[in-house]
Amino acid sequence: MSVTIYTKTGCPYCKAAMESFEKQKVEYTEINLSDHPGKVEELVKVAGIRKVPVIVDGEKVTVGFNGGG
Known part of the structure; x- marks a missing residue:
């Protein structure tokens, strides 16, 4: 399984x-x-929001992280 996570420093x-x-x-x-502001x-296109983290796993998009997995 491979996912993409959008983050910001700090x-x-x-x-x-992660x-x-x-x-x-x-x-x-x-x-x-923070390193790639052009992204x-x-x-916004993927998640419809400018908050992080955003986790993209195939078609599933999750905004935020609550300690689950």
Whole structure:
């Protein structure tokens, strides 16, 4: 399984999500909007919102991270 996670530098929920993925050995691609501000429009297109984290797993889009997995 491979997912994409949109993050920003300093976001504790983003960090927690990535740590959870690593523990579960989930492959993911991080798109850090602090480093790639041009990707914000891509985020809005995918999620309809400018908040992070946004986790995209195929057709499933999740806004936020609550410690689940």
